[in-house]
Amino acid sequence: MMEKVTQWLSADPDPKTREELQYLIDHKEYEELEDRFKCRLEFGTAGLRGKVGCGPNRMNRLVIQQTALGLGEYLVKHVDNAKQRGVVIGYDGRTDSKSFAHDTAAVLTALGIKVYLTHKVAATPIAAFGVKHFNTAAAVVVTASHNPPEYNGFKVYWENGAQIIPPHDSGIAQEIDIAATRVIPLMPHSEAERQGLLVWLRDDYYQTYRAAINSNPLLSHHTDPNSISIAYTAMHGVGANMAEDLLHDAGFKKVMSVKEQREPDGTFPTVNFPNPEEAGAMDMVIELADSISAELACANDPDADRFAVAVRKPDGSYQMLTGDQVGTLFGHYLLSKTDAKSQLVGNTIVSSSLLNKVAKAHGAKYYQTLTGFKWLTNIAMQEQSDEHKFLFAYEEALGYTVGNTVWDKDGLSALVAFAQLSAELYSQGKTIWDQLEEIYREHGMYINAQRSIALDPDYPPVGELLRADPPKKIAGKKILVTEDLKHSVRTDSNGKTQAINLPSSDVLIYHLEGGSRVIVRPSGTEPKLKCYYEVVGSFAKNESFASAQERAEEQMSLLISEHQNSLR
Numbered sequence: 239m240m241e242k243v244t245q246w247l248s249a250d251p252d253p254k255t256r257e258e259l260q261y262l263i264d265h266k267e268y269e270e271l272e273d274r275f276k277c278r279l280e281f282g283t284a285g286l287r288g289k290v291g292c293g294p295n296r297m298n299r300l301v302i303q304q305t306a307l308g309l310g311e312y313l314v315k316h317v318d319n320a321k322q323r324g325v326v327i328g329y330d331g332r333t334d335s336k337s338f339a340h341d342t343a344a345v346l347t348a349l350g351i352k353v354y355l356t357h358k359v360a361a362t363p364i365a366a367f368g369v370k371h372f373n374t375a376a377a378v379v380v381t382a383s384h385n386p387p388e389y390n391g392f393k394v395y396w397e398n399g400a401q402i403i404p405p406h407d408s409g410i411a412q413e414i415d416i417a418a419t420r421v422i423p424l425m426p427h428s429e430a431e432r433q434g435l436l437v438w439l440r441d442d443y444y445q446t447y448r449a450a451i452n453s454n455p456l457l458s459h460h461t462d463p464n465s466i467s468i469a470y471t472a473m474h475g476v477g478a479n480m481a482e483d484l485l486h487d488a489g490f491k492k493v494m495s496v497k498e499q500r501e502p503d504g505t506f507p508t509v510n511f512p513n514p515e516e517a518g519a520m521d522m523v524i525e526l527a528d529s530i531s532a533e534l535a536c537a538n539d540p541d542a543d544r545f546a547v548a549v550r551k552p553d554g555s556y557q558m559l560t561g562d563q564v565g566t567l568f569g570h571y572l573l574s575k576t577d578a579k580s581q582l583v584g585n586t587i588v589s590s591s592l593l594n595k596v597a598k599a600h601g602a603k604y605y606q607t608l609t610g611f612k613w614l615t616n617i618a619m620q621e622q623s624d625e626h627k628f629l630f631a632y633e634e635a636l637g638y639t640v641g642n643t644v645w646d647k648d649g650l651s652a653l654v655a656f657a658q659l660s661a662e663l664y665s666q667g668k669t670i671w672d673q674l675e676e677i678y679r680e681h682g683m684y685i686n687a688q689r690s691i692a693l694d695p696d697y698p699p700v701g702e703l704l705r706a707d708p709p710k711k712i713a714g715k716k717i718l719v720t721e722d723l724k725h726s727v728r729t730d731s732n733g734k735t736q737a738i739n740l741p742s743s744d745v746l747i748y749h750l751e752g753g754s755r756v757i758v759r760p761s762g763t764e765p766k767l768k769c770y771y772e773v774v775g776s777f778a779k780n781e782s783f784a785s786a787q788e789r790a791e792e793q794m795s796l797l798i799s800e801h802q803n804s805l806r
Contacts, residue, residue: 512540570673
């Protein structure tokens, strides 16, 4: 191992990580060295993501340069005119993001590939927008999104504007392995500019994205924007300027940002975990909203591809909407604003099935994919047609795309869309809660929850146990249909089977009597499960919304506890 360590030390271009590695060598931190050098940071459909530090199993300049070389070689081999079409590169406000982005540009231009590089930090959707705008071969965004401060990432978009999916992920990974054995070619930015290989994306490019969002017909229904006030936070990320501009363009003047979280800061000093879903992350924006009696407390995550919102309740307190609630509201609203029968909407297998009900009620076409926005947009391109144009897709983890201006989740356009939706309701004397209640009364009280279960380390692989001895009931409810995505088969309680048209994935889905659903995603490397639950509650005659919700939540608690106990 020490030979690998020495070789890495001599090749590392960054004095900071060389010093870190030398310290580990000098102090004989062999366990830590083993962790850093036991493998390479794995490149997959999300690109790279990991902790920043020295060694091949961390994010650092040498890993980035090797990754860029592998990506560049793959693009030249698999995309027509890749060198001339080029690659868009953007980056967020994390400590190392700018240097990682500039290193990527230096490698790609050395290969003769044209690069469009943002001149400053950019929200992920602004960079992803550039693929279709410039017709490039790919895009790279250096971001760790909502991960803790010690992380960074390298996200790759394909020539269609969506995140990469197989087989490109494994193909790029193979080229990276080869690149790791080579001397890395680098071209100084000044030379790349002289040769016409480096184009700086300056403010006019950011304004092009802004104009594209403003011209999206789905975002032009501005009914009395002054009927609501909005508190907003960028969560120390890169979304504030564009978020504020887009809201202003849409007529929303009563907008106030959390000053302490407005500017990019990769240390995230006021949040323990810069993810709007984490407890406490929305505290400051809710506090601001309360101080100005705003109807909405909105947030983007640090790279502004996700959107979160807490809504003022009748008692004056604020409650965070789930991703499924926001997705359902979007689906209902957007389908009501279009010729629904010619629209295509979708979500993922772990998101609420309520969107399917809403789509059917409007006569729209619905599709479903594996977890991950990369699937939502790539499959949307396959499913759309002249008869069914893509309208909207979402995943429960706060990701939404409204239209196809960006073929990925876009927290900036989602912010505008939700403000627009809300203003229309409030101008009519209704609230977000009234709208949700109407939808639930029509289709059922859909409640969703997620739990991770850590099992005994000596426990056999859970997925195979469940397949070897399939359960007949969960929480006393009969299993009507079991979907095994690993084997792509759907089996009903009578044993009748049907093929499933989804890529193979180690997921089991149980549809229970009464409409409830349990999804189990076993880990392939440890005795751990991610479980997703859905309960469909009903309304008794003249029953209040609060009462129906409480009853459905009790059903959810029972389902979760009994299901988890059955697995231990």
